[in-house]
Amino acid sequence: DAKTTQPPSMDCAEGRAANLPCNHSTISGNEYVYWYRQIHSQGPQYIIHGLKNNETNEMASLIITEDRKSSTLILPHATLRDTAVYYCIALTNAGKSTFGDGTTLTVKP
Amino acid sequence: NAGVTQTPKFQVLKTGQSMTLQCAQDMNHEYMSWYRQDPGMGLRLIHYSVGAGITDQGEVPNGYNVSRSTTEDFPLRLLSAAPSQTSVYFCASSYVGGSTEAFFGQGTRLTVV
Numbered sequence: 001d002a003k004t005t006q007p008p009s010m011d012c013a014e015g016r017a018a019n020l021p022c023n024h025s026t027i028s029g030n031e032y033v034y035w036y037r038q039i040h041s042q043g044p045q046y047i048i049h050g051l052k053n054n055e056t057n058e059m060a061s062l063i064i065t066e067d068r069k070s071s072t073l074i075l076p077h078a079t080l081r082d083t084a085v086y087y088c089i090a091l092t093n094a095g096k097s098t099f100g101d102g103t104t105l106t107v108k109p
Numbered sequence: 110n111a112g113v114t115q116t117p118k119f120q121v122l123k124t125g126q127s128m129t130l131q132c133a134q135d136m137n138h139e140y141m142s143w144y145r146q147d148p149g150m151g152l153r154l155i156h157y158s159v160g161a162g163i164t165d166q167g168e169v170p171n172g173y174n175v176s177r178s179t180t181e182d183f184p185l186r187l188l189s190a191a192p193s194q195t196s197v198y199f200c201a202s203s204y205v206g207g208s209t210e211a212f213f214g215q216g217t218r219l220t221v222v
Contacts, residue, residue, distance in 0.1 A: 031205050032208060042151070043113075043213030053204065097211065098168065099144070099152040100193070 002027040002090040008103045012082075013094065020103050022088030031092050033064060035073045037084040038102070047073065065079045079109045092109040111135050115200050115214035122190040124222045129187040130217050132200030138212075139184035139205045143175065145196040146216075152199060158183055159205060161213070190221045 005023040013019040024033060032051050036044040040100040045107055048055055049060045050071070055062045061074040116131045134141065142157035144167075154167030156165060157176040172194060174186040183202075197218050203211040 034210075036211075041146075041197060041216070042216050044211075045200075045213070046210035049208065049210065097142075098154060101151040 002031055003098075004090055004100055006086070006088050006100060006103045008101065008105070009106070011043055011106050012075075014080060014107050015077055016107050016108045018073075018078040018082065018105055018107070020073040020075075020086050020088075020105060022073070023070045024090045027068050027090045028092075031085045031090045032063065033068075033071050034089050034091065034097070035060070035062065036089070036099075037082075038087070039081075039084040040107065041045045044099075047086075078105075080107050080109065083107045113200055113212050114201050114216040115198075115217050117217060118215070119218050120220070121186070122219065124190060124192060124221060128187050128189050128190065128192045129220070130187075130198055131199075132183045132202075132214060133181050133183065134183075134200075134202040134212070135181065136202060136212065137180060138202035139180070140211075141170075141177065141200065141202045142171070142211075143183070143185045144199045144201065145194075147196050148200065151163065155185065187219075190219075192221045195219060 002024050034049040035047040049076045050062045063070045064071045085102040089097045099104045113134045140161045141153040144152040146152050159162045191195040197216045200214045201211045
């Protein structure tokens with residue numbers, strides 16, 4: 001599975017969009033990009049995933065560059081409850097995944 | 110539908126003791142895995158299984174054993190606990206395949222003294 005690189009921390013104002021970047025320059029053609037988040041040391045929670053196309057669900061949007069070497073998770077209207085560690089992973093199987101240290105997102109009032 | 114259930118939630122062991130962390134899922138997932146998370150760090154894969162009778166090592170398998178006799182259960186055994194194994198342990202399950210989310214348990218917080 002490809003290695004991913006994320007900034008260690010980011011801040012966002014409540015109500016604004018949070019844009020979390022992820023680099024995965026060695027991603028292969030059959031690897032999906034997944035995003036999870038972990039709140040207060042609970043078990044990680046799935047957010048969204050994609051292969052090539054941009055994806056949107058009720059929680060977030062995922063923008064994948066055309067060359068697939070990077071992606072951005074967008075939380076359109078961040079709330080205080082979105083404060084968490086966000087993990088970007090690239091893998092061919094959702095179970096066998098290697099998590100890096102993620103990005104700690106702090107949403108501020 | 111309980112999802113992924115881990116027991117116990119908390120455990121304190123003495124160095125050298127052995128114990129088994131339990132993980133059960135009721136979603137008929139083929140794939141199950143164990144992670145450990147040390148303070149301030151991400152999750153590291155210990156062992157995983159693609160189905161009953163099949164297991165394999167992850168990044169940090171030393172000191173841990175697993176077995177998968179049923180689809181539902183994937184216990185993690187600490188053979189001889191060491192202080193370096195103090196961590197939070199997460200179990201996850203999913204269907205096999207690239208486009209499927211993993212479900213995580215709520216974790217077991219283990220302290221080895």
